[in-house]
Amino acid sequence: MESPVLILGIDTSCDDTSASVVADGRRIFSNVVSSQNEIHKKYGGIVPELASRKHIEMIWPVVDEALETAGTDPERLSAVAVCYGPGLIGSLLVGCAFAKSLSYTRSLPLIGINHLEGHIFAAFLTDEKIGFPFLSLVVSGGHTAIYRIDGYLEYAEMGHTRDDAAGEAYDKVAKMLGLGYPGGPVIDRLAEKGDAGAVEFPRPYLPGSFDFSFSGLKTAVRNFIKAGNGDFRIEDICASFQDAVVDVLVRKCEWAIKETHIKRLTLSGGVAANSELRRRMGAMTEDRDVDLFIPPVSLCTDNAAMIASAGYFHFINDRFSDMSLNPKARLPL
């Protein structure tokens, strides 16, 4: 039997240091994520300088653990795939410099991966096989975009956020409410005990476009809190805000399905961990007879398995990078 293509994936795009070994683009041998939440929590958001310093400290131990858990070593790897953008430039730099050194010293092919491409490929790491074409909603702390995927490495963006990403809105609203960072999981939990109809927040649908905009909604929540609506429970504000975000995300996907007639949808990125979004997207796709693929939560939030998976498809298509690979804070797919 032929030995599998083993890709070491590395992601340091934001505040998590992650390394993973994936075989043939689908079988996860290891997926180590070292979170920095404890460091950034007290600031109510990510402090870029602290993030890069922590990546420097963690990159070796995290890669070591990923190789050890996978029961492999650099000699047996087929290539190293690294996320080179979009993200925080100092953070990306650490992963890129590390991957380039490993590639150079071990004579391993180097593959640069777009972080958003990684989020899309998270759907390939689940048991179910997804066919083409499919629609993909990537919704995270840094990005909110909808893509049409016609084949491996064939992406067309249908729309993206014009201002804040959905996860960013969650994090900022959580900060206003004194709920800490990251805001998504806390708001998700509190919203369960709240009344979604308590406050009528705006739904930024931007008719006629697949773009998103969450900054006005965030401001509406700020104004509501500032106006001294003390008699509202925090759970009700969370539930009402979440209802507005989920309404927009679900409605946009529904429009994309209607317009393209594509009957497959994937959901990924940190906000795809949201229980209400999962539930409502599930109901909408069931009504429309659409297959919905949502990776488990550990593959929705930032992780290197998704980078390794995308790396495999670059590998089999001979798409390699060279030593001129440099991190890019902004990098469209």
Ligand code: KG4
């Ligand atoms: O994909 P990710 O780990 O990092 C980025 O690429 O941004 O996403 C992190 C984002 C954060 O904004 C966090 O608040 C949000 O995902 N998030 C959630 C939930 N879990 C994480 N948002 C809503 N509900 C959740 N359960």
Ligand code: ZN
């Ligand atoms: Zn991400």
